[in-house]
Amino acid sequence: MTAADFRPVLAQDALSGHSVIVTGAGSGIGRAIALRLLALGARVTGVGRRAETLEETGRMAGADAAYAAEVCDVREADAVEALVARVGEAHGLTGLVNNAGGQFFARAEDISPRGWQAVVNLNLNAVFAITRAARPYLEASRGAVVNMSLSPVERGAIGMSHSLAARAGVLAMTRALALEWGGQGIRVNCLGPGTVLTPALADEAHAPHVAKLVAGVPLGRATSPEEVAELTAFLISPAGALMTGQLIQIDGGAHLGVPVNMLGEDGA
Ligand SMILES: CCCCC/C=C/C(=O)SCCNC(=O)CCNC(=O)[C@H](O)C(C)(C)COP(=O)(O)OP(=O)(O)OC[C@H]1O[C@@H](n2cnc3c(N)ncnc32)[C@H](O)[C@@H]1OP(=O)(O)O
Ligand SMILES: NC(=O)C1=CN([C@@H]2O[C@H](COP(=O)(O)OP(=O)(O)OC[C@H]3O[C@@H](n4cnc5c(N)ncnc54)[C@H](OP(=O)(O)O)[C@@H]3O)[C@@H](O)[C@H]2O)C=CC1
Numbered sequence: 240m241t242a243a244d245f246r247p248v249l250a251q252d253a254l255s256g257h258s259v260i261v262t263g264a265g266s267g268i269g270r271a272i273a274l275r276l277l278a279l280g281a282r283v284t285g286v287g288r289r290a291e292t293l294e295e296t297g298r299m300a301g302a303d304a305a306y307a308a309e310v311c312d313v314r315e316a317d318a319v320e321a322l323v324a325r326v327g328e329a330h331g332l333t334g335l336v337n338n339a340g341g342q343f344f345a346r347a348e349d350i351s352p353r354g355w356q357a358v359v360n361l362n363l364n365a366v367f368a369i370t371r372a373a374r375p376y377l378e379a380s381r382g383a384v385v386n387m388s389l390s391p392v393e394r395g396a397i398g399m400s401h402s403l404a405a406r407a408g409v410l411a412m413t414r415a416l417a418l419e420w421g422g423q424g425i426r427v428n429c430l431g432p433g434t435v436l437t438p439a440l441a442d443e444a445h446a447p448h449v450a451k452l453v454a455g456v457p458l459g460r461a462t463s464p465e466e467v468a469e470l471t472a473f474l475i476s477p478a479g480a481l482m483t484g485q486l487i488q489i490d491g492g493a494h495l496g497v498p499v500n501m502l503g504e505d506g507a
Pocket of ligand 1: 340341342343344345349350351352353354355357358361389390391432433434435439440452493
């Protein structure tokens with residue numbers, strides 16, 4: 240099956256009545272998630288630093304879509320808490336998708352203390368602040384949190400020590416919150432996409448590494464943003480009602496690493 244064969248499976252109104260915040264909704268995976276949640280009937284608040292790209296997501300969804308763009312740096316804890324409270328009071332909150340994130344790629348010895356802090360602030364501290372702010376609204380709705388992680392989060396990768404440390408922190412937090420908040424009806428999960436060919440990875444500097452990564456995927460191809468979006472929608476919908484505390488890899492088997500092959504054959 241190629242990425243072009245992918246077909247969404249959730250019923251058209253699977254998320255009607257839902258109100259979801261999606262961070263990083265102005266590009267790549269976050270935009271695909273916002274568009275899918277909107278198509279399934281949810282109200283979506285898209286968060287990011289750039290108004291133009293967030294507004295473009297709204298235009299792509301169409302005039303009937305219940306979409307609002309909110310410009311906010313998720314690393315500004317006070318601003319993010321105020322934003323969550325505004326959305327929660329106005330519309331309630333049934334879902335939070337912590338998708339905003341990223342890193343520069345560098346060996347550990349080339350990461351300055353400020354560089355480390357910048358990446359950990361974005362990929363861990365900001366996720367804690369917004370999730371904590373969302374808790375009362377999610378408790379009221381018995382809602383769900385989806386945290387975007389990375390397929391290599393449990394096995395490591397070269398050039399990503401800062402980002403993987405932060406994502407491993409998010410994974411530990413995900414499991415702790417699934418336990419702490421399960422009694423309040425709140426579910427918390429992580430997704431581990433493999434290589435997703437978004438514009439963020441499409442520049443010349445990354446192209447050769449990215450091609451190698453994709454060539455090594457057991458199922459032979461990259462993950463599409465639409466596949467990540469469908470899984471996110473599933474986890475927020477009632478279909479995911481019993482799923483919590485999980486890392487769900489959506490990477491064609493890439494997290495399994497280079498195979499130990501005792502038969503010396505190519506492929507399985
Ligand atoms: C199989 C899975 C593979 C998938 C791989 C993953 C793919 C993705 O995640 S794709 C998504 C990619 N998107 C992004 O990364 C976008 C988000 N990234 C950012 O916004 C930034 O890179 C940032 C948050 C990580 C940093 O932003 P900011 O706080 O604005 O940083 P500054 O420019 O102020 O710099 C702070 C600090 O960091 C040092 N630094 C920046 N770039 C590098 C570099 N390439 N190498 C080394 N150090 C770097 C910078 O020099 C500053 O430190 P000081 O110089 O000590 O002040
Ligand atoms: N592409 C890939 O192969 C993979 C990506 N991922 C993860 O998926 C997520 C999305 O990646 P992708 O779509 O490829 O990359 P993008 O760079 O397109 O998306 C990152 C989004 O986060 C937003 N963002 C970044 N920093 C902040 C901030 N401080 N405050 C608010 N919003 C912010 C950006 O918007 P703005 O600049 O307007 O603020 C942007 O929309 C990231 O967490 C990434 O690490 C995981 C596995 C693989």
